[in-house]
Amino acid sequence: xxxxxxxxxxxxxxxxxxxxxxxxxxxxxxxxxxxxxxxxxxxxxxxxxxxxxxxxxxxxxxxxxxxxxxxxxxxxxxxxxxxxxxxxxxxxxxxxxxxxxxxxxxxxxxxxxxxxxxxxxxxxxxxxxxxxxxxxxxxxxxxxxxxxxxxxxxxxxxxxxxxxxxxxxxxxxxxxxxx
Numbered sequence: 463x464x465x466x467x468x469x470x471x472x473x474x475x476x477x478x479x480x481x482x483x484x485x486x487x488x489x490x491x492x493x494x495x496x497x498x499x500x501x502x503x504x505x506x507x508x509x510x511x512x513x514x515x516x517x518x519x520x521x522x523x524x525x526x527x528x529x530x531x532x533x534x535x536x537x538x539x540x541x542x543x544x545x546x547x548x549x550x551x552x553x554x555x556x557x558x559x560x561x562x563x564x565x566x567x568x569x570x571x572x573x574x575x576x577x578x579x580x581x582x583x584x585x586x587x588x589x590x591x592x593x594x595x596x597x598x599x600x601x602x603x604x605x606x607x608x609x610x611x612x613x614x615x616x617x618x619x620x621x622x623x624x625x626x627x628x629x630x631x632x633x634x635x636x637x638x639x640x641x
Contacts, residue, residue, distance in 0.1 A: 465499045465516040472498070478612075481573050485582045485610035489619070492627045496619040503577065503613045510542065510607075510616070517618040519605045524579040526572070526592075527551075528563040535563055535571060539581055539606075540597035540641055547641070554639045555595065578613040581624065584632045586611075594629070594636040601625075601638070 471486035472478060489496055499517055504510050510521040520542050527536040527548075534557065540546065548560045565576055571592050572583030584594060600606060600621065607618045619628075629636060 465501055465513060467516060468498045468500070470496065470498065472500075481586070481611040482615065484585065485617075488582075488585050488631070489617075489628070492623075492631055494619055494623040494627055496617045498610075498615055498617050500615050504609075504616070513616045514542075514607065517605075517607050517616065519603070519607045519618050521607045521616065522600055524581060524608060526563040526568045526579050527560045528567065529557050530559045530561070532564065532567070535567060535592045536560070536595050537572070537579070537581065537584065537592050538595045538597070538639075539600055541599050544597065544599070544641060550641055551595070551639060555593075555637060572611075574611050578609050578611060580608040580611055581628075582608060582611050582617075584629075584634045587632070587634070590633055592634070594634040595639050596636045597641045598638050599641075 475483055497517055499513050501513055514521050523540045523542045525538040525546060527538055552560050568574060571587050573586035574580060574583040603621050605618050606621050607616050610617050
């Protein structure tokens with residue numbers, strides 16, 4: 463499949479969800495340039511591979527996690543091709559067993575649904591109830607790609623802009639982990 467790369471937000475917002483448009487609004491407000499590709503819903507890392515090639519970047523894996531008691535929530539960003547081992551992460555963040563967070567909490571805290579998990583969802587976590595975790599390997603990449611809170615588009619932005627503009631704005635100090 464062939465995808466078209468667009469600079470910035472869509473010219474027409476018809477048919478776009480408010481949470482996607484809020485993502486573009488915030489990126490524009492912060493002066494963060496980004497490339498965008500629209501596509502069919504992508505729900506797996508394998509499905510992202512063609513979009514990755516088009517954007518010339520590897521999509522990062524975004525995992526919504528919680529502790530066993532469901533009292534602490536985490537958003538983990540890691541390379542898409544890396545295996546996730548909950549034991550390794552649990553030790554580093556001093557948490558008991560971690561599991562994937564419930565759909566209801568993901569929607570309540572980040573205003574995103576399964577398949578659309580993205581660091582951009584942190585803009586919706588006004589009470590900072592979700593702890594951001596970033597695998598240190600991602601920090602070596604000039605760019606990263608993610609969904610703009612919906613899995614029918616993907617955006618590529620500079621890692622530096624994410625770390626120094628977006629994350630400070632949404633007030634989610636990351637914990638850097640080594641997976």
